Amino acid sequence: MDSVQLIKIKEEILSDNTELGNEIRGRMRASGTFFINLMASPGAGKTSLLVQTIRRMKVDVRMGVIEGDIESMVDSQKIQDEGVRAVQIETGGACHLDAAMVQPALATLNLADYDLLVVENIGNLVCPAEFDIGETKKVMLLSIPEGHDKILKYPLMFTVCDVLIINKMDYLDSSDFDLQQLKATMAKLNPKARIFEMSCKTGQGVDAWCAWLKEEIAAWKQQAG
Ligand SMILES: Nc1nc2c(ncn2[C@@H]2O[C@H](COP(=O)(O)OP(=O)(O)OP(=O)(O)O)[C@@H](O)[C@H]2O)c(=O)[nH]1
Ligand SMILES: [Mg+2]
Incomplete structure (x- = not known):
C-alpha cells in the first residue's frame, strides 16, 4: 500500500513540475x-x-548564472569574479533543482536583460535528470576520471541530454577511459545529442562549444521573434 501511494505522489510532483517548467x-x-x-x-x-x-x-552575449548547491556561495562567487551576475540557490539538502526552486531565482532577474541564462544544477548524475526546469537545452558533462561505464550505470541523464560534454580530456592518455565505447553506446541511446570533447584546463574544445552555443542562441532569438 505504502509504496503505491509513494509512486502516486511522485507522479503528481513531476506533473506539477512539468507544468511550471x-x-x-x-x-x-x-x-x-x-x-x-x-x-x-x-x-x-x-x-x-x-x-x-x-x-x-x-563581450557578445549578455549572460547570467543561477548556481544550485546544497550549501555555500563558492561557485556563485567564482562567477561574480568573472563579472557576470550570479544568483545562488541553497537547497539545504535537496540533491536536485526543480522548476519551483528555480522560479524565485528567476524572479530576481529581468529576463529581457539576458541572452543566455545557465543553471548549474546540484552535482548529481541521477536526480536532476528527472526534473524539467523550463530549460531550452539540457547540457551534461561527464569527466574522464569518472569512467566510460557511467552511461551504463546512470542512463537517464545520458538519454535526456541535448548535449554531452566529455570534459578533462587532458586525462585521457593516462586513464583506461574508452572513448569509442562511450560514443558507441551514446549513438544507440541518444543519437541526436551533440557531443563535445573538452578540457577546461587546456582549452581543448571550448571554442567549438562556444561557437555552437552562439548559433543556438541566435536561432532561439529568431524563433522568439
Ligand atoms: N585536469 C583538469 N581539471 C579540470 C578540468 N575541468 C575542471 N577541472 C578541475 O576539476 C575540479 C572541479 O571543477 P569544478 O568546475 O569546480 O567542478 P563542478 O562540476 O562545478 O563541481 P561542483 O560544483 O562541486 O559539483 C577543479 O579543481 C577544476 O580545476 C579539466 O578539463 N581538466
Ligand atoms: Mg560547481
Missing part, C-alpha cells in the same frame, strides 16, 4: 533568453565550463 520555457521564449540546465557529477567541471564560456562570450 513549461510556463518558465514560455517566459524564456518571450524574452529571447536561451536557458541551459547544466548537469553533472560533483567536480566534473560545471563551474570551470561556465568560467571558460564566460571568458569567451561575455
